[in-house]
Amino acid sequence: GPNDLAVVFDSADELDGLTDGELSAAAQNAADRGLEGRYVVTLTLFTGHPYLSSLTRRESRRRLLAASRSRGSRGNANDNRDVLRQIVRLRAQRAALLGYENHAAYVTSDETAGSPEAVRALLRQLAAPAAANARAEQAALQAMVDAEPESFPLEAHDWAFYTERVREAEYAVDRTALRPWFEAERVLVDGVFFAATSLYGITFTERPDLPAYHPDVRVFEVHNADGSALGLFLFDLYTRDTKRGGAWMNSIVTQSHLRGTRSIVVNNLNVPKPAAGKPTLLTLDEVTTMFHEFGHALHGLFATVTFPHFAGTAVFRDFVxxxxxVNEMWILWPEVLSSYARHIDTGEPLPADVVARLHASEAFNQGFATSEYLAAAWLDQAWHGVNVEEAGAVTDVAAFEAAALADIGLHNPVVPTRYSSTYFAHVFSGGYSAGYYSYIWSEVLDADTVEWFAENGGLTRAGGDRFRDRVLGVGGSKDPLEAYRDFRGRDADIAPLLVRRGLGS
Ligand SMILES: [Zn+2]
Structure with a gap:
């Protein structure tokens, strides 16, 4: 039943550490299920749960994580193990019919990576330093536990709780308190647009006379440095009842020399609209999202291709x-930050110690975070790397998973995979089969590019134009790794990513 996705607690004591709001939500969840007087915590998509960082009772943490990890494998009507093996068999059969060795070979043949071997090589290169770093983080957390009156061996359900104590002590930045420095208009004009003008020479002119699809949507005409027209940028910041959640970019018109069209692109966010006359103050996460989505917008705007099929963001999933x-690199770049991050009342820049803490926290807990991600990416490759015969021979899902994780050295029981196979919806019911590696594949390129900009003067027209001409403009019309070599002068190196995540030796 639905209780597979929830854990029932008998008393508020068991949920000590939750906020009053979280506790009353759990009470309401219980009442909704006819369990008045008790508390129901619903599970999230991934293995971990946000409450694991605050629940003070070990037994409650243990029950929550155990319930999360056993989803889809409890021997009841919601057991996914048979259907999972069937999906794997059918995908292997389809790949064979299409002339591929396995499903991963079929999928990656149409990606930047090109082959499962290339994907596996990258994941293996990252796994060893990530696992080593996770072990070092584990040792530090164990030392905290050992300093307590009643020591115990740290387990997976303790990780988030003790990590949160370290985060509070060493990296605490009150993210809500930062909002007065992030006024939306200033972030857009003096941050996002300022960085783009500095790099690419493009300018933005608001066109309130041009009607958009909703009164809140703003239209900007974008021009090149020489004054020629580039396209239109639409900015749709606020959440609405009728608007999809999340943040994304889309193209209304794609550039094409064949059709003689210029780009019209939209950036969507879902920031709550303030009361009339009040400023929109963003969180740091929302600032990050603005820069991120604008990176997609630039990809669309800068397209210079003949066929619209190849314009801008029409590139492989592991490249898009x-x-x-890359555009996120400018958020904390000193010239950009001092341009947009000004206190709404005083005009003061963000304090230097806050900036230092934001930088310092980037590598925090990355041994764990990288390991749990890589473990899931490896499971995805393992399930989709079997041929028809091998797929038919899999009888025990848990054993297959354990063997795969041992194979790459990510079988630390204290650092579980972000998704176990039976609830890995991304790759078994979503569109990411054999493609969960994409996130880190593109981050390798990103970190290597950030290093190039840092070594070549940072925020300059020369650097921006080179990136625009050789990578962004060609879209999907050229082999992406060839475009990357054109820009970087060599293939991507994983070293900058290791440094960024604190995994360097
Ligand atoms: Zn994106």
Whole structure:
């Protein structure tokens, strides 16, 4: 039943550490299920749960994580193990019919990576330093536990709780308190647009006379440095009842020399609209989203291709996040930050110690975070790397999973995979089969590009134009790794990513 996705607690004591709001939500969840007087915590998509960082009772943490990890494998009507093996068999059969060795080979043949071997090589290169770093983080957390009156061996359900104590002590930045420095208009004009003008020479002119699809949507005409027209940028910041959640970019018109069209692109966010006359103050996450989505917008705007099929963001899935990730590098870049991050009342810049903490926290807990991600990416490759015969021979899902994780050295029981196979919806019911590696694949390119900009003067027209001409403009019309070599002068190196995540030796 639905209780597979929830854990029932008998008393508020068991949920000590939750906020009053979280506790009353759990009470309401219980009442909704006819369990008045008790408390129901619903599970999230991934293995971990946000409450694991605050629940003070070990037994409650243990029950929550155990319930999360056993989803889809409890021997009841919601057991996914047979259907999972069937999906794997059918995908292997389809790949064979299409002339591929396995499903991963079929999928990656149409990606930047090109082959499962290339994907596996990257994941293996990252796994060893990530696992080593996770072990070091584990040792530090164990030392905290050992300093307590009643020591115990740290387990997976304790990780988030003790990590949160370290975060509070070492990296605490009150993210809500930062909002007065992030006024939306200033972030857009003096941050996002300022960085783009500095790099690419493009300018933005608001056109309130041009009607958009909703009164809240703003239209900007974008011009090149020489004054020629580039396209239109639409900015749709606020949440509405009728608007899809999340943040995304889309193209209304794609550039094409064949059709003689210029780009019209939209950035959507879902920021709550303030009361009339009040400023929109963003969180740091929302600022990050603005820069990120604008990286996609630039990819669309800068397209210079003949066929619209190849314009801008029409690139492989494991390449499409690369330009948007790169654009995030300017958020904390000193010239950009001092331009947009000004206190709404005083005009003061963000205090230097806050900036230092934001930088310092980037590598925090990355041994764990990288390991749990890589473990899931490896499971995806393992399930989709079997041929028809091998797929038919899998009888025990848990054993297959354990063997795969041992194979790559990510079988630390204290650092579980972000998704176990039986609830890995991304790759078994979503569209990411054999493609969960994409996030880190594009981040390798991103970190390597960030290093190039840092070594080549940072925020300059020369650097921006080179990135625009050789990577962004060609869209999907050229082999992406060839475009990357054109820009970087060599293939991507994983070293900058290791440094960023604190995994360097
Ligand atoms: Zn994106």
């Amino acid at each position: 996040e690369f330009p948007s990730q």
